[in-house]
Amino acid sequence: MKHSRGRVLDVTTLDDLDRRLAAGARTLAGWRVVGLDLTERGPALLERSLAQSLFLGCEFADGDDDAVRRAGGVVLHDIPGSPVDPYRSTLYSPADLYDTPRYDDSTDARAYAWSRGRTTPEDTLAMALHDHHVDEALEAWVSGRRMVGVMGGHALVRGSAEYADAARLGHLLGDALTVATGGGPGAMEAANLGAFVPGGQTDLLDRALAHLARVPSFTPDVGAWARAGLDVVEEVDGPGRDSLGIPTWHYGHEPPNVFATAIAKFFRNAPREAVLLEICNAGIVFLPGAGGTVQEVFQDACENYYADEASVAPMVLVGRRHWTEDLPAWPLLRALARGRAMEPHVHLVDSVEEAVEVVGVSPPDAG
Known part of the structure; x- marks a missing residue:
């Protein structure tokens, strides 16, 4: 958990998720679960109330994402083709952007080229989500x-x-x-x-x-x-x-x-x-x-x-x-x-x- 603000609780590691579930959490209302592999957590999640919960860029076992939606949670999957994580929960470090020996291959250069290409509606959504989460x-x-x-x-x-x-x-x-x-x-x-x-x-x-x-x-x-x-x-x-x-x-x-x-x-x-x-x-x-x-x-x-x-x-x-x-x-x-x-x-x-x-x-x- 990186930080909480009001009723929003960011959960960004499996250890934090498991700790909170083991502590007896019965509702995930206001939880924002970001970028986690939940393929083995579906049964534990579906035992809780999932209304007003949000899952961003998480991976689910087959059918679990639909079950979470039916239980009242909101699931937004990764957006194909994006060179950046639209749901990132932290600011960048220099090493995140200059992550390759050759600049043209770096995340920074690829993100710029992608943003200047022929963008699809999915690309536009990814950019908007990215900027929203960087702002937070x-x-x-x-x-x-x-x-x-x-x-x-x-x-x-x-x-x-x-x-x-x-x-x-x-x-x-x-x-x-x-x-x-x-x-x-x-x-x-x-x-x-x-x-x-x-x-x-x-x-x-x-x-x-x-x-x-x-x-x-x-x-x-x-x-x-x-x-x-x-x-x-x-x-x-x-x-x-x-x-x-x-x-x-x-x-x-x-x-x-x-x-x-x-x-x-x-x-x-x-x-x-x-x-x-x-x-x-x-x-x-x-x-x-x-x-x-x-x-x-x-x-x-x-x-x-x-x-x-x-x-x-x-x-x-x-x-x-x-x-x-x-x-x-x-x-x-x-x-x-x-x-x-x-x-x-x-x-x-x-x-x-x-x-x-x-x-x-x-x-x-x-x-």
């Missing part, structure tokens, strides 16, 4: 955490000063908060990298940046880009710090980075962007970016514009020249905030250290 797993993962978002351009290359700044930002924020990004390359990867490296290990972060600079971009070879990142992961002594990535297969040109320890990857982009902004209860830092980052700035601004004082989280734009001259979003954002509850919570700064202070984490030299 994400809700469980973020529960009780103070999340801070870092947004920025996907085109930022390893080895640049801006990439190093984004990594330092993630590293400092990770001392007190859980960092969340869009989960892709560029500024997103850098922030997840910084968050992943254990606190205070700036020497390790510097070595990681130097190693990654040898493969500056995910083009033309995603596999080489990912392997350089996995080399860094292996160098960390023990588990790195948790951080979150929320990428999408909608953008096939943006592979997931390997430094987010938990990855909520969606097929649809719209819910992915909405939930990324929603979960960042400690605020969002916006690094220089282009169209996607500008969209995120004003999507977040819209949420804050209509929020009450207790619900507004900081918005921090980093880079005065970028946000006032190159892409002058700041004047409009400031005008939009004027007189609203969000007004004292929007900030324009020039340095990583200023951004960290605004969201309530003191840099090491600040005491």
